[in-house]
Amino acid sequence: MSAEFAARVPTLWQGQGITRRMTDRLTAGREALAIMDSSTPTAVLSGSPPMTIMVDARAVSITSVVSIAEQIALRKPSVIIAVGGGSILDASKIASLVLAPGRTFDFAIERAAKSALTFLPDAPPPVEVIAVPTTLGTSSETNSVGILRNESGHRLIIGRSLRPRHAIIDARNLMTLSTVAVREGAMEAFLRLAGASTSPQRTIRAKCDAITLGSALLDTASRGDTSPGSRLRLARLSAATQRTAALRGSDPYSARHWYIANEVSFALEARKMVATAAIIAAVWRRICSGDSRWGDRRSLEEFWTTTASGLALPLDPPSGIAALIDRWQIPTPPRPTPRAVASIAAVAERAWANRRPMLAGLVAADFSDLLRDSSWSSQSFGHPDRSSKVRKEVNQ
Incomplete structure (x- = not known):
């Protein structure tokens, strides 16, 4: 699934073992909040750990997204590091809307309760998000789409404000995936x-x-x-579906x-x-x-x-x-x-x-x-x- 191409695409950083180096560089001197899959924690900073929210990727739903949003609103980070598969990245992107002006987050949640498809008001992201995927194929790290699971199903939310600012594709984060x-x-x-x-x-x-x-x-x-190089290539190709005219x-x-x-x-x-x-x-x-x-x-x-x-x-x-x-x-x-x-x-x-x-x-x-x-x-x-x-x- 893709949203209409709009505005700047995320800056893509790729390689093997680059996560700590890049997150150190991108968060230096800033208040960082990490949102991570509790089943596959990845060390994202080499120094003192940032504020961290651990999330069970198997149980991501509207309840957990609201909980994440409440913690983001309380801590007001200047940068969010989202680490995990598509469900964790989507939850982080949607929850980050709580820092947007007005009631953007409430609008998204309330609209998704009534409609399968929600378009957000056009606006830049309210906070810088660094997406670090640990799975392949979703392209959540480079798109402006979020999937919200509520009582009605998997609801689709689309808007430029959901697009991450940076995407870090590290082959080491993909090595636990089965063939x-x-x-x-x-x-x-x-x-x-x-x-x-x-x-x-x-x-x-x-x-x-x-x-x-x-x-x-x-x-x-x-x-x-199934080598690191092959997995990295597939991840790059998946990201490229959102970064080209395809x-x-x-x-x-x-x-x-x-x-x-x-x-x-x-x-x-x-x-x-x-x-x-x-x-x-x-x-x-x-x-x-x-x-x-x-x-x-x-x-x-x-x-x-x-x-x-x-x-x-x-x-x-x-x-x-x-x-x-x-x-x-x-x-x-x-x-x-x-x-x-x-x-x-x-x-x-x-x-x-x-x-x-x-x-x-x-x-x-x-x-x-x-x-x-x-x-x-x-x-x-x-x-x-x-x-x-x-x-x-x-x-x-």
Whole structure:
């Protein structure tokens, strides 16, 4: 997912073992606050430790974001160091809005309770954020997007005020990732480019940048090289999706798989890329059948055949992406019950579709059909109560 390109992109610092040196340099003489994933703490300063907030990345929600914001408001740091995966970086970015003039943070929280998509008033970031990712693929360290998990689902907040000032990509911070996690990150970055490339409203430069980055992501991740250099390259390529023209275009909602994967992820309590792996081939089948509500067939075919040409994959996009997911061993969730399918479809229509521009013209029946056509693991989804949050929203 990406926001419309605006203003200055973050300054990117990259290398192996550079975190302490760069954070020392960027925070010298300033009041720093570190927000860190409690499961993978990283030493971010060589001197005395800054004020620190430890967060459980597995349980990040609106409650924890509000708690972080309260501590930021109390301490009023001049710089925030956010260390962790996408959920920690997003929580830090959203919570930092508490230092913005007016009621920007309250507006974001209140609006997200009512709407799946919130655009913030245009303004520069209220405080300098240094993003230090410990996972691959989300690009949260370089984008102006934040995902907030509340009772309704994963809500999307977009605004220039969420963009970090610096991003530090350190290969040492990525070495605990499993091979599958690395490939999931590469797939997330690749599908971000592919989603943008399903729109016919693209400049030549945007197409070229997307193809160049997409080809590099597939080539690097397919080598099976898990060295620090390979992980650093994938992280740089993911960040570059936000720092080049690759995602630019007049259709900011072209990555339409993201919205339905978002609801599948929330309802089935699955990781976002696990949910995406289940539905992406079904989405591409609809595009390639000529259903322009999901995207443009010719644009997708051009992107896929060019980026995947050297990997011995089917040149038919739906078959090709399914084969790549299988080759990279990216898991999919257990098949949801018919009742869960109906719940997900109803929530997706209400949040993103029908007359809304994200999935314009699509309705619950289209999503139910898509989910029945998706790729699930052989195990039956045996816990229908896990989707009770979705059913509760549907019945409200």
